[in-house]
Amino acid sequence: MRSRFLPFIRRPACILTLFGVLLMLPALLWGPGFTHSHQYNLLWTAHFGQEMAAGQLYERWLRGSFEGLGSPTFYFYPPFAYWIGGAFHAAGFTVPTAVNLTGLALLVASGLAMHHWLATRGTRPLLGAMLYMAAPYHLYDIYVRGALAEATAFVWLPLIALAIDRLPARRGVMLLAAAYASLLISHLPLAMLTGLLVIAPLIGWRLWQRAPILPSAIAAGALAFALAAFFLIPALTLQSHVSTSILWVQDYRATDWSIWNSSFELFPCLALGLILLAWPAARTPWGVIAILTALLSVRLIPFVWGISLLNKVQFPWRVFCITEFAAITALAGSRLRPALLVGAGVLLLFPYLFGGLLTAAFLRKPVDQALIARVAPDAPEYLPRGFDLSRVRPGNRWVDLTPWRALPRGDAILVERAGPVTLGHAAFPIWQVTRDGRPVPSSGPLLHFQATPGLYRVERLRLWQETLGGGISLVALLLLAMLALRQRAISHLSKFPAYSP
Template identity: 25%
Template sequence: MHATTFIKFEHSNIHNSNNYFVEFIVVSLCLCLTASYCIMPLIIHQSLPYSHDMLFHVFQADQFSRGIAGGSLYPRWMADANEGLGSPTFIFYSPFSYYIVAIIHLVVPSFRESMTIAIWFSFFLSGLTMYAAVRKTCGKDASLLCAIIYQILPFHLLDLYARGTFAELYAYVWGPLVLLSLLQIHHAKKPFWPLIGLSASFSGLILTHLVTGYMLTCAIGLYIVYVLITQKERQFPLFSALGVIIGFGISSFYMIPVIFERIYVHIDYITKCTVCDYTKNFIFDLNNISDRFYQWLHISVTIELTVFSLIASKFFNKYELNCQQSKQGLLCCAPFILSFFLTTPISAPIWLFIPGFPSLQFPWRWILLMELFFCTTIASYFNRMQFSKYRVYLLTFIPLAIISATIIFKASLFHKELITSLENPIQNSKNTIAWEYVPIWASAPRQTIMNSGKEKMGVISGNASVRITEWHPEKREGYVDAATCSKIKVSTFYYPGWKLFVDGKETSLNIQDRSGLMMFDVPQGKHEFVIVFTDTELRRTAKIISVIALIMVMCFAIFVTLHSAIVRSLSK
């Protein structure tokens, strides 16, 4: 009897594994087709969209790849920025998406094709993670529909074709995984694996797009407070907060320098420049009606609000407002409504009150979270409503598909505005100056950058000649032959971490007034010099914290696995 039962159980497991494998293949093929559809203009025209920030991200991805090729595992210095004077951009900008391009570029010679493939993967993976997040909630069919909707949502496409925010495209990948981990923590009796999942996905989001990570942290914090107040439950708030904290720990090698080194750059530019003033970037503001980008935003958000309202009304007509189903529905709706509220002018007092909100620059960034909660809400409703699912599918899918197809079609019509020369992004560096990351020692950065020449090193005083033997993004070597005591200028902005070694001994670096460029003195004679960008004590400490957090997670995962195996063996 026991042997027969075991054989049946084993056969059932094999059958289920085969079913899951077939399901994964079918879903992956569907999402591959949708991802290809989303980037079709890029494939047809063999180019990238000439959108708001695309040149900026192309240049940064190129610099990151060059930094890795120069021997740095985690490049922090962007050598060719600011007309060759350099920038500590990668200390402040999340690196994950650029690692993807760098890895693809190892096997794909064309940089443009590497970027295109990376963009395709962002759409494909976002659909796959959304499918995984809602699979248990609403079944195979509805999950696939929600995943496809998540890929073709208007703001998702506008991020590519209008905004060109390459890193934010990958933020769509992590959001569903964070929500899935939170849902599993809420319902599991012993949520140890969901805790690990939340730590990994949250740190992935931080390392991909810090702004989205901050916004989702606010949403998670509000939900934890809600559970504490209304349900008086301790497990979910404890494990959720712990998962977020561990996620911060894993990403400390990036986060800690971001927090503590802001004082070394002109970071206030992101809130003081005219374009990035949040008070001028609310949607449904009469001052923005004539702008074409805002017109697309208004149309997209209006359609999403309409679809959301129709589905929500169907749901709440089905249930009494005080029943458990209705309360769960309200809980799904709340983050969507709150995210929409924060995009409108009436939320201005909140933006002024909450620390960090003005640094988000654009209130319509919250549309990303709107669309995340839009899909999870649809998934929840599909699982609970009794009326014809096909009607709901059509009601949801058709208007979104129409506006998405229009965006892609418009991108095809305006293909003459696409970038056609991307194989040498340094040529476009004059368009990729990020003023907020210029070091504070450059008190007149515009004048310094405009007057910068092609000379990498020069003699300011004395009689000497300089010969450069190597010039890598984070390391420069050469010789100085000084007939007299001389002062040498390096056409690179100073930033903490740059160190000078003359004849093998560390020597102090000086900073030129106003320009913020590095200088050093050499005595008479022939000297070998090495200038290298190293980790400061703060950055080394941050790396140690990340390693400790990662080891803790790995040890915890091993412990949970062994514990589960022992429990299963004893139960037999």
């Protein structure tokens, strides 16, 4: 029995799963605890779980948010991480357990992806995968920031790199399209940064080596955006209907952060430590990417974050996801230098210690889950356009909704006297007030209309953005399936001696 069991537990997938459980053990025992995003993780996981249990895979409107005013959160926020958490919750796990299991699933998946990537290069795949899983910012994302969506990016980075290595082969095109589309529906800022700092340099490097990959790379990119169109088209065209201006207030712009910022304790040591890890491979693409992104993360390369689009990334240290991936890839493929490893270890000790102390404090800090479930404090950027943003509390970004608590909720209201009516229902283009099946003109930020006595209803419309985006994604998915079937057919035919692909 023992001899049969030992080969199984020695498999990389089993080792990395057990290692992931070990890394997540504090959260599994005492968490998920208080994090920068704990209320959103609890609220959004509960929402997806309830909807998925009812058979609705992707409900973008959160009807309970903001004390029942509702919110179009997932018209704008990428859903991938919460599909995972929602599936756990729909399967019967409590919301906190589902959040923990999401973190565990993402951590293990990132390790498996990294192992596969490094194994194709023949460069210490198991060690590199474990280092990737235990990298300081990777754990900081889960334990301190509670940034499940950002943590999802760690899964796709190795697969994107692997796909570019496989171009122009058909499987490279399919993998790059699927992996980058998955990143687009996981975390938009990192999708943009990955395109600029990983995909473009790697494709440029291969072109410099005279690899004929440009047409296949363009095809993969177009297919990736088409696969994600069901999310991207509504997210990019409907922002004028919500309070996106609050996304880039003080401390939510990349230019508000620098190496001298008092809130930057963790990051200079992390950046320098990762540079030392990557230094032996400084003349390779991975060493260059690691060093440049480490410098970018603490704004030691001037002017870059001042570019308007990049400034909207909010935090320059988001790029550490890329830095850790590139540095570990560079380290795994280079000759180890003990002096640099010791120096990196000393520097990285501080972020581990600082992150560990914050984690311990956050795990001990109580979270009023009942209050979160009742108040449903969604992200204020999803409040309807024109809402009084002075009601947003600067500390926890909860919204004081006291003046609107007495307004009638629900999708039907019986009006007994003529005059103006305001409903406790956020305005958004998917909602239309009707009477006797006929539209009634209304305005926002909460649904407001002139009424005469009678029964009024709030009915849902399907937007052209949803129809167009869904149609494009469906066509792209069918195309990807056709490519996969053709690839499989070629693979089967190639087994015959007389066939030459």
